[in-house]
Amino acid sequence: MKKSVLGLSLLWLSNYALAxxxxxxxxxxxxxxxxxxxVRVMExxxxxxxxxxRHNHPDSIVYALSPFKRKLILGNGKELVVQKNEGETYWVAAQSHVGENIGITDTHVIIVELQEIDESK
Known part of the structure; x- marks a missing residue:
């Protein structure tokens, strides 16, 4: 019984992390x-x-390929508006958020997520 509960718990946690x-x-x-x-580089x-x-990002660098205006709702409920011009590069600390395009243009960015390095290897 303990093994099945542990197995189900681990499965739930891994699905939560993937989500x-x-x-x-x-x-x-x-x-x-x-x-x-x-690194993981995403378009x-x-x-x-x-x-x-809602999703998570580790510490990241973002490069704007187009101008945009977005509202972010952070994991703690705080809302902020981010507006960038084409060609701007900026740092984003690790966070969980929901993003919404509140501008009049498409958002197009490159995101470089920094990955934790396993020093034991």
């Missing part, structure tokens, strides 16, 4: 273009009015 990955939660918006043990696109599901 927080933006490539899983919003596969129609995020595309992985490169990945290794140090993100959406249209005005589009909204993402």
């Amino acid at each position: 927080e990955d933006p490539v899983v939660t919003d596969s129609n918006k995020y595309q992985v273009v490169f990945q290794n043990e140090r 993100y696109r959406d249209k005005p009015g589009d909204k993402t599901n």
Whole structure:
């Protein structure tokens, strides 16, 4: 009985963790273009009015390929508006959020997520 409860708990936790990955939660918006043990590079696109599901990002660098205006609802409920011009590059600390395109242009960015390095290898 203990093994089955533990197994179900681990399965639930692994599914929960996967559900927080933006490539899983919003596969129609995020595309992985490169990945290794140090970084994951994704292309993100959406249209005005589009909204993402809640997801997580580790510390990341974002490069705007188009101007955009977005509302982010962070994991703690705080809302902020992010507006960037084409060509801007900026740092984003690790966070959980829901994003919504509240502008009049498509969002098109490249996101470079920094991966934790396993020093034991």
